[in-house]
Amino acid sequence: MFKELTQIDQKPEVFSVYTTDKLWTEPHLAEQMLQAHLSQETPMASRPLIAIDRVVTWIDDMFELNGKSICDLGCGPGLYAEKYALLGAKVHGLDFSVNSIQYAKGSASKCQLEITYEVANYLEKALPSDQDIVTLIYCDLCAISASQRQKLYSQVRECLKPDGTFVFDVFSLSAFDSFTEHCSFAPNYMHPFWSNNKYYTFHNAFRYEGDRVSLDHYTIVEEERTWHVYNWIQYFTRESIRTELADNGFEVIEIVNGFDTEEANSSSFGVIAKLKL
Numbered sequence: 001m002f003k004e005l006t007q008i009d010q011k012p013e014v015f016s017v018y019t020t021d022k023l024w025t026e027p028h029l030a031e032q033m034l035q036a037h038l039s040q041e042t043p044m045a046s047r048p049l050i051a052i053d054r055v056v057t058w059i060d061d062m063f064e065l066n067g068k069s070i071c072d073l074g075c076g077p078g079l080y081a082e083k084y085a086l087l088g089a090k091v092h093g094l095d096f097s098v099n100s101i102q103y104a105k106g107s108a109s110k111c112q113l114e115i116t117y118e119v120a121n122y123l124e125k126a127l128p129s130d131q132d133i134v135t136l137i138y139c140d141l142c143a144i145s146a147s148q149r150q151k152l153y154s155q156v157r158e159c160l161k162p163d164g165t166f167v168f169d170v171f172s173l174s175a176f177d178s179f180t181e182h183c184s185f186a187p188n189y190m191h192p193f194w195s196n197n198k199y200y201t202f203h204n205a206f207r208y209e210g211d212r213v214s215l216d217h218y219t220i221v222e223e224e225r226t227w228h229v230y231n232w233i234q235y236f237t238r239e240s241i242r243t244e245l246a247d248n249g250f251e252v253i254e255i256v257n258g259f260d261t262e263e264a265n266s267s268s269f270g271v272i273a274k275l276k277l
């Protein structure tokens with residue numbers, strides 16, 4: 001027991017383990033995350049609809065979506081994709097959660113919206129070409145490592161028209177400042193989020209000061225198995241995202257403080273980038 005607890009409490013190397021796919025695609029968790037997407041009570045998977053409206057209106061004001069082709073990476077159940085389509089955009093939504101894509105297709109068909117949805121990993125699958133806009137919304141860029149981000153930038157470069165635009169958001173240092181290290185243990189924490197069975201959860205939260213990274217490590221102990229989820233977050237300054245994009249063939253056109261809020265010191269900010277000519 002002492003050895004196991006020591007292991008659980010160990011701080012791993014930054015981004016040394018990737019389990020994000022498990023969180024979204026393991027059937028039980030995928031269903032829980034879909035419910036979280038659709039709930040107005042928790043910001044776990046998506047912003048509330050009122051904030052989504054604000055972001056979409058802002059994107060539309062900026063780019064006039066009518067007639068534009070837009071590829072929404074990590075589209076989930078299509079909360080943004082449907083709004084883009086209602087504004088006249090030609091939308092291609094992509095997500096590796098079968099549950100979410102099934103829901104998105106059903107919802108689009110009910111609303112009589114023509115949207116192309118695809119189950120795919122945007123780090124691996126060739127993306128549709130000739131897009132006016134690529135979106136990656138709700139700070140998903142922050143959940144992947146530096147090498148995965150490089151892969152993603154290369155995918156987006158291939159996907160965009162030469163004058164196309166990449167629109168995304170990232171967590172700011174103000175979110176990092178409010179992240180505190182802690183360690184907790186609870187029987188059936190958030191039950192049945194992690195499993196329908198009885199379980200015990202250890203939650204170890206770590207900060208990586210110099211890297212501006214945080215980790216929420218969940219260890220779920222069930223009768224038959226013990227398993228782990230590692231939720232990493234990379235936080236950015238305006239300067240660090242500008243530099244990273246410049247190193248990957250993009251130029252930042254605008255940074256929007258408070259993508260979904262009026263607050264000046266918001267926990268995330270929006271980025272609009274174009275391909276460097």
Ligand SMILES: C[S@@+](CC[C@H](N)C(=O)[O-])C[C@H]1O[C@@H](n2cnc3c(N)ncnc32)[C@H](O)[C@@H]1O
Nearest residue numbers: 024045046074075076095096097121122137138
């Ligand atoms: C935080 S949610 C945001 C969903 C949506 N953009 C929204 O704000 O409502 C992240 C979404 O990205 C998807 N996702 C994460 N990594 C992915 C990847 N590598 N390929 C495809 N989808 C991915 C997840 O399945 C999930 O639906």
